[in-house]
Amino acid sequence: MLNLLTSYIQKEKLFSKSDKILITVSGGIDSVVLCELFRKAKFNFGIAHCNFKLRQKESDEDEQFAEALAEKLNVPFHTINFNTSTFAKKNKLSVQVAARQLRYEWFEQISEQFKYKYIATAHHADDSAETFFINLLRGTGIAGLHGILPKQGKIIRPLLFATKNDIIEFAKENKIKYREDSSNASDKYLRNKIRHHLIPALKDINPNFQSTIAESINHLREVESIYRKSINKKRKSILKEKDGKILISISELNKAKPPAPYLFEYLNPFGFNSSAIENILKSLDQSSGKQFFSGTHRLVKDRDLLIIDTRIKKPEAGKEKTKNHFIKKNQKELIVDGMKLNFKSFAKTSSYNLNTNNTAANIDFDKLKFPLEIRTWQKGDVFYPLGMKGKKKLSDLFTDKKLSLDKKEQVQILTSAGKIVWVIGIRMDERFKVAADTKKIYFAEQV
Incomplete structure (x- = not known):
């Protein structure tokens, strides 16, 4: 089995003999066998153990066993205790997902702190087959059908070449002691249901199931490689970020x-x-x-x-939040959600030419009541479009302008005493326009 291990490491280019490896050890047969194989191969490694405090005394005994193993092998030992149940409830996660998140974040910290180049887990061929069926049932797409990968970033799985039976036989031959996890006997988790019921049934149908599924998973990895190239080739023309x-x-x-x-x-x-x-x-x-x-x-x-x-929550009907900003009479500028507005007022002269750009508003100062207000538009908002006699709903204006929902949500309006003065960047209100009898102009500009 040692030769198979070293051959697999070379084939998959998992690491070189000089690299320092952190082995994640639960105390179960798989991780203990991996440690023994690494010892025999004279690899440079340390042991990391997480106590998730999920099985009370049993969890503490697992930690003591892992520490004793590290002492026996004369390798560095790292351990941590997690209040997994509390973390899961606080973050609204399943216990399994919470434990996974906690341990991999900690493994990353330990590897950085103590200069481990890779983090080795003891996943084997049976685990990969179980993962295949879990992902198949969950509908994760082709990415979920490649089983467990030998190498993903800093995570390596040197035991994927071996079946569970191979590991058990090696442990027997080498009289290796290990811990039994009582939760593995439970059908509470999907993985255990697949392990205890589906896999045995498939082995009854096909005694060579293990090698057949391993071969199929390898083929799917190759197919996925071709599939990914096609997906990524089209990505640039289909998907943009702005x-x-x-x-x-x-x-x-x-x-x-x-x-x-x-x-x-x-x-x-x-x-x-x-x-x-x-x-x-x-x-x-x-x-x-x-x-x-x-x-x-x-x-x-x-x-x-x-x-x-990344708008996380769908707003409840009629409960959309509006943002309100007030403008004092002598205020010169205001920044609203990244949009800058400048304001100034001056006497109207015969030589003044009105700025007709939609990013500016020429307003009759004497028709305004301060403070002015800027807010996001709401359903039911009505104004009198500049140049028109009648009133119009803003929602109809946006439809005419063919604004996307995304653009509509960004629209801000300038109001005076509750009346719309300017749909900012789009159109002014007829009631507040500069007329022949206007004496003073209030000029607002989006810059």
Whole structure:
């Protein structure tokens, strides 16, 4: 088994003999066997153990065992205690996800502090097969079907060449002592259900299941490599980033045949699952304005774009928050959400030429009541567009201007005593325009 280990490390280019490796040790048979193999190979390594405080006395005994193992092997020992249940509740995570997050963050800290080049886990071929079926059931796409990878950044898995039976036989032959985790016997977790029920059934159907699934996983890795190249090749033409938002071109996406896998790969990192992505695909030929939400992001379907931003919570109907800013009579400038506005007032002269740019407003000063107010627009807002006699809803104005939902949400309005003076950057109100009898001009400009 030692020869198989060293051959696998060389084949997968996991590390060189001079590298310092941190082995994550639970005290179970897999991690203890990995330590013994590393000892036999004379690799430079240390042991890290996490006590998650989930099994009371048993957890403490695991920690004591790991420390004794490190002492026996004469290697550095690192340990930490976590209040995993409290962390899981506070962050609204499952205990499994919380434990994973805690341990890998700590492993990273230890590797940096003590100069370990790689972090080795004791995952083996059976673990990889179980992961394959977990991901298949969860619908994670082709990325989930490659099983556990031998190397991901600083994480290495030197035991993936071995089956659980190989590890058990090695432990017996070398009279290796290890700890039994009582939670492994429970069917509480999906992995254990697959391990205890699905895998044995598949082995009954195909006695060579282990080698068959390993071969299939290797083929899927090769297929994934080709798939990734195609996805990444199209990425530049389909997906752009602008002003902190992700923009996906619908026309370019439709050129990709079929578009579904491309959209899945581009949206999945933002928390959109298969069901949501299927609904987004159906919306591509529908009118704009529809919104979709993942746990962390929002996607807006615009005319030719899918716009993704990090607005976490969908606002409740009628409870949209407005931001209000007040302007005093002699105030010269104001910055609102990154937009700068300058203000000045002066006597009207016959030689003055009105600035007709939409980024500026020429206002009759005497028609204003201070303080003025700048706020985000709301549904139901009405104004009298400059040059028109009647009133108009802002929502209708935005439709005429073909503003995307994303742009609509950014619109600010200048008001006086509750009346709209200027839809900033778009259009002024007729009631506040500079007329023949205007004596003083209030000039507002977006810069």
